[in-house]
Amino acid sequence: MLNRFLFTKIDNSPLLIFRIFFGLLIAAECYGAIVTGWVKRTLIEPKFTFNFIGFEWLQPLPGNGMYFYFFAMGTLGIFVALGYKYRFSIISFTLLWTGAYLMQKTAYNNHYYLLVLISGMMVFLPANKNYALDAKFKPSIKTNGMYSYVKWVIVLQLLIVYTYASVAKLYGDWLDFSMIKVLMTPKTDYYLIGGLLQQPCLHKVIAVTGILFDLLIVPALLWKPTRKFAFVCSIFFHLFNSFVFLIGIFPYLSLAFTVFFFEPETIRRIFFKKKKPYTTNKVMVPAYKNPLLIIFGLYFVLQLALPVRHYFFTDDVLWTEEGHRLSWRMMLRSRYGKIQFNIVNKTDGTSQIVKLDDYLTKKQKRKIGAYPDYIWQFAQHLKKEYAQKGEEISVYALNSVVSINNKPYRPFIDGKVDLAAEEWNHFEHHEWILPSKIDEP
Structure with a gap:
């Protein structure tokens, strides 16, 4: 049964067209990051970046180096789309994109993480076996078939993403529609639809639709009777997200994934009319089955x-942020924080308040007071900077307060704890984060 499910040979048209779509989308993402100024704002202008903790050794290239870095990734995307030196191109892109992802999180987005996962998967998939320059230059690798597990690993990854995204929305601020109001309030000046987006009845529709779409879209695409309807819903849902929330290539990447849900023969007839049909459908267990x-x-x-690890931490992830990333918790909260950092010289006891403008960009300042890992990392940065000058310091967070989803500000970080002396643990609660009171009036 397992062999038939995973190792039946099927037409590879879905994988071939997905490779083309994927390559073009990642090229657009990387070139677009240069053109829109994202690279400049996020990786060139900052004096230092907030890396994923543990990857501080990954630093942006000096000067204008990150422009070349992203241009190289975009070009690798074109190579992937063309199927040119595919294995080298997709491995190189995966490594470079993962590096760019880990070297900063000020502009964190879930689709950046999804690109890490999908490009990593694509390294192992035979996406250059036809309609690719590799197959043209080396006809011996050309084939019209692929193992069915190629489809199912993509489908299972999507099922995990969407299901966790749906379940995460089952919390108070989403269910009472207040989170939708938070998301829509900044959209009041949108042409034509700005006023419509402020309507409470639309907020209810968006909230319910978000939960149901994420929960049901993969099963609905898999079941043939509902597939076309689900596809139409998917187009509307993702285009709405693209135009309203401006979230880059993610909506279009999500639409590209739908090629794996249709019959391979259907995809062949639409995109590769001259390609020979693949009708063998034999079970052929490969030698590498067990690995x-x-x-x-x-x-x-x-x-x-990973998405359930926060249940093993003390307090609410909505407050502590511990376990939030890599968990498909999408558009669930809006955070604003206020904070002062007080440096105390351990030798003479003198103290001073840090001028954040001397260290951080505007976007980094908007993040620094609201997220505990940013606060801890900045304290470590100050400790290292002063150590290089021969000074040993303590760093305290003063007047630290946070507002979540436009609720009243609450005390956030214990101002009596020397953050410079604290260690970071990815899988334990940090006691210097004060207990949440986010449900209090």
Whole structure:
């Protein structure tokens, strides 16, 4: 049964067209990051970046180096779309994109993480076996078929993403529609639809639709009787998100994934009319079956475990942020924080308040007071800077308060704790984060 499910040979048209879509989208993402000024604002202008903790050694290239970095990634995307030196191109892109992802989180977006995962998957998939320059230059690799597990690893990844996104929305501020109001209030000046987006009845529709779409879209696309309707819903849903929330390529990448839900023959007729139909449908168990099952088994166990890790931490993830990232908790909160950093010289006891303008960009200042890992990292940065001058310091967070989803500000960080002396643990609660009172009036 398992062999038939995973190792039946099917037409590879969905994988081929997805490779083309994927390559073009990642090229647009990387070139667009240069053109829109994202690279400049996020990786060139900052004096230092807030890396993912543990990856501080990954730093942006000096000067204008990150422009070349992103241009190289965009060009690799074009190579992927063309199927040119595919394995080298997709491996190189995966490494470079993962590096760019880990070296900053001020502009964190869930689709950046999804690109890490999908490009990593694409490294192992035979996406250059037809309609690719690799197959043209080396006809011996050309084939019209692929193993069915190629489809199912993509489908399972999407099921995890959407299901966790749906479940995460089952909390108070989403269910009472107040979070939708928070999301829509900044959209009042949108041409034509700005006023419509402020209507409470629309907020209810968006909230309910968000939960149901995320929960049902993958099963609905898999079931043939509902597939076309689900596809139409998917187009509307993702285009709405694209135009209203301006979230880059993610909506279009989500639409590109739908090619794996239609019959391979349907995809062939639409995109590759001259390609020979693949009708063999034989079960052919590869020699690498066991390593494949082990690798993908461990991968998906990790994917299932990461989004639930916050349940094992003290307090609410909405307050502490511990376990929020890598968990498909999308558009669930808006955070604003206020904070002062007080440096105390351990030798003579003198103290001073840090001028954040001397260290941070405007966007970094908007983040620094609202997220505990940013606060801790900045304290460590100050500690390192002063150590280089031969001074040993303590760093305290004064007057630290946070507002979540436009609720009243609440005390956030214990001002009596020397943050410079604290260690960071990815899998434990940090006691210097004060207990949440986000549900109090």
